Amino acid sequence: MITVSGLTKNYGGQVLYTNGSFFIGPGEKVGLVGPNGAGKTSLFRLIVGEERPDAGTIDYAKSLRVCYFSQNVGELKGRSALEEVIHGNVRLGFLKTEISKIEKALEDGEYSDEMLEKLGDYQTEFEKLGGYDIEYQAAEVLTGLGIMPDEQQRPVESFSGGWKMRIALAKVLAQRPEFILMDEPTNYLDVESIVWLESWLKNFKGAVFMTSHDREFMNGLVKKIVEVNHKTITVYSGNYDYYEKERNIRREQLIASSERQEAMLKKEEEFIAKFAARASHAAQVQSRVKKLDKIERIEVMPEDEAINFEFPKPPRSGNDVVKMENLAKTWVTPEGKEKKVFSGVTGLVKRLDRVAVVGVNGAGKSTLLKIINGMTEATEGQATVGANVHVGYFSQYSMDVLNPQNTVFDEVRYRVKDKSDGYMRNLLAAFLFRGDDVDKKVSVLSGGEKSRLILACILTNPCNLLILDEPTNHLDIRSREVLVEALKNYEGTIMIVSHDRHFLKQVTTTVAEVDKGGVRFYPGTYSEYLQAVGDH
Template identity: 50%
Template structure:
């Protein structure tokens, strides 16, 4: 239904695509993968006609409707979230507006007969488009994305950027087009919303083309992967894990072919060098030179840039790391904690689960000293050195300093080589280290703050959504680094791969009470039968 044929595209000096081809067929659910800056968003923009390829063509079957969700949601204000979402359904909402106007305009009382006739026509069209169910469907989608009733009916302009993103996503989901292009739909979603969206997309019968930095989310939905690799588009049938295995196997085979050919070439060149001055071997030498000229060279596999970095061991703390005793906390009329007791001990890695408003971030703020309890006590144990990562930490970066200068400011005694290795491990290579902090993306800022925190590691990490904005490669690097970390951890994350890989304790906050589980996230899922509080597998 959508075909890309021999497309080429260049942004400035950067070649994104070179005679690349791919197709999206009916019923396919495709994950689009590739390193940051490879051209994933540009590809979506070309399919929707917002940009044109320099060469080649993109064709969409006649009559096919496309819904495109991007990270750039634009301005939203003056209407309720429900109205904004219903507007995405196109003509249905127009008919709904006509009905509403016809029924509530007293100045047209004299023309009631004509109005009723038009009302009858509009009503027929409204029914034809399923309009009566539209508002209910809009509310159902918004509820799935964790909106409360007051949020649905309030002015969308009062919502934060993350919630506006959810409204924009809900518009596309309600529209149910023939094809959905979703650019990072899992960003800004809590675990409950993520699992709801997963179920929705699995039940969607149209074609899906999406990017996501959440491997579990991608893995459960897609049945094909398209990878942007050095300007070309390579297709793999199967889920994300299958793609990873196939790619690794392909790289292994290509490396073996490359090495065999290099050995053969070295042998031939050695023969030519040895006998080129001897007249008796002139014919053999010429024959081998011609043979070498005709050989099609095997390229070594293009390896993803990942730099291993050996983080220093964290200093040892006492056995008791953090303690909350009889803690009370409320915001206005909303009670978050009432007589809450909780203890973190050395080498425990607590992941905190709970629906929106359950008090996950509040707990982390209390432990980190960023918020005070209304009553009760919060204390840290002996020799505890804490590192606290929260979204606001990214706002504290000095916009006029470069990435490298920021690292130098944090660690003035460190050598340049060590800091360059640190920058490389967190995805800053080449000229990236000279970028000013003010131009960094959300993901780049998160990586820089994380690098500053882990270079001289604390023995207690308090992490609030540390994987937001991080790409798949950086997440894997971070999981690898933290897997070797010997300090205590208390963290909130909606990334199930991160939760399963790093937790060994689960704290579940629910309206019915607080539950503690020994064992990590995988054991929690096995024991409770759900992946998040109140959601069943």
């Protein structure tokens, strides 16, 4: 289906990969992995022709229908969500618009043989391209991604950035191409939408080439991994877990081979040094010099960096950390209508609980956390934080409170007054802000860098209740694993919302399921909760 041969690409004076090759066959589901900056997005752009390689070829049939979902969705406006998805197929969108125009003109009394002939031609082509199915498919995909039928006629510009990403993803899926490229499709999706997307892609007959920081999503879908790292492209047969194990085995074998080679080289170099001045050994010395010149040195690349930290030991809180009594929340819409989020929420979070707050999209998970953190008031009832409880709060919107004009160092210094510069630099280094990185302006940081900066800020003030709303967004898989281990060893209480199922399975000891009827607590891990409710 698609063959990449001898691919070389330089970007901004930096070599991304040299002489890389791989093949994706019909119907294959392939994962793309590698550290940030290794060239994953550039590889997608090369395949779709948005960039050109410096050497090598990317071959696939011109008739192959290829769609690309990227994180840059562009400006979406002027249509409803449903129309935007239908117009993902440009020709179908054009035909639908023209047919509507002609039908409207006919209703208004305009008439000509030319109009009727054009209408017939347009309708025939529209049907041939599957136009009469596209509206159903578009509605089905939007619903699966969490945009319900009563919202699908809303103007696309009225949706927030995360919901626009879902609409852009739906545009790709509804076209049912033969080959889909996807750059982080699970960003901004909740668990329910991720489960739906995974099922949809499993049943999709075409090929998929994707990158994702969601380990469980990758494991459930892909059967091959393409890794871009250290200027090379390497192929592994298997899912992400297999890739990780196989990669470690190959690395250990490479280290062993390198050590054997080093021992051999040292022995040969000692012989050369010992007998270089003896005429009787001149031929042997020269032979060994030539031999060493021809040997290709085995190079062991350094391990990729991941964030490295542990939460400071927090002060002990009382046993009752958060008490919720008959909580209810109602928002007032811009049109002045009341929208009930949830009601009757009663429950108790005990010291050292690790609570996963779950529920369908719109159930009010983030709102519940905001009420507990005092960021919004409950409409009814109350949430009481217990004695000696010090809260650390992280949300995907915490990044909005960062001062874009501050440097990384100044941003942390602003939030912490009583630590030395040396402590601050060591803390930032643990979150991969090293050397000149601490002088970067917040405005130029990536989403992952901003997430790491917020986590660093939380660490500077020891707290015994962590409220975490989507803490893994923008973190790569290795950094997520480090965060998992840190949270496992954290000596405080945690309430967490996350769409990463692997992350929740590793961390939580209690599940609080929020819905419009209140909240129901399930003692036990997230895996046990899924078994109890019969989920995936």
